[in-house]
Amino acid sequence: MDIVPTVGFNVDSFKMKNLALTAFDMSGQGRYRNLWEHYYKDTDGIIFVVDSTDALRMVVAKDELDMMLQHKDFKDRPVPILFFANKMDLKEALSSVKVSQALGLDVLKTKPWHICASNALTGEGLQEGLEWLSEQIQALLQKKR
Numbered sequence: 266m267d268i269v270p271t272v273g274f275n276v277d278s279f280k281m282k283n284l285a286l287t288a289f290d291m292s293g294q295g296r297y298r299n300l301w302e303h304y305y306k307d308t309d310g311i312i313f314v315v316d317s318t319d320a321l322r323m324v325v326a327k328d329e330l331d332m333m334l335q336h337k338d339f340k341d342r343p344v345p346i347l348f349f350a351n352k353m354d355l356k357e358a359l360s361s362v363k364v365s366q367a368l369g370l371d372v373l374k375t376k377p378w379h380i381c382a383s384n385a386l387t388g389e390g391l392q393e394g395l396e397w398l399s400e401q402i403q404a405l406l407q408k409k410r
Contacts, residue, residue: 282399288312305338310345310402312394315368317350317358317382323367330368334376345377345401347394353382354389377401 278287311333315326333339350364361382365371370378379397383390 281395282403284399284402286399286402305333305336308339308344309405310347310398312347312349312398314349314351314383314385315364316352317361317364318352318355320359320367323359323364327368334373340375343376343405345379345398345405346373347398348378348380349383349385349390349394350380351383351385354384354387 276287276289278285280286313326313330316322348364348368348370350359350361352358353361359367361380365380370380379394379401381390381394381397383394385391
């Protein structure tokens, strides 16, 4: 299976744990990041994928995460964020703890978050992460009722 970076965005709908979910797979490439903010107001969960082998892009990811967390449509909402530290199968990969530190997650107190070591090629870590996120979304939706 070939996994390629998202260009623009893809939309996929699926069910998980009694939830009907619509996922907007948004590119992290610079020219597409301005699209992200159009979806903050109505989102019930975020999946933030980082390349755990690329220290330079980790700095960019932290900057983008900080901007997202401060956005007016997102900052005051307890939206859960799942972080996938991808490419963990490679020897140069930072550990989940190091990725968490690089992103400054230790100071993220306003939203539930979870980080999973992952490998998009094999699917390792994906199920664990999605189960956590679906539980968080269900809890969030129950509080809204």
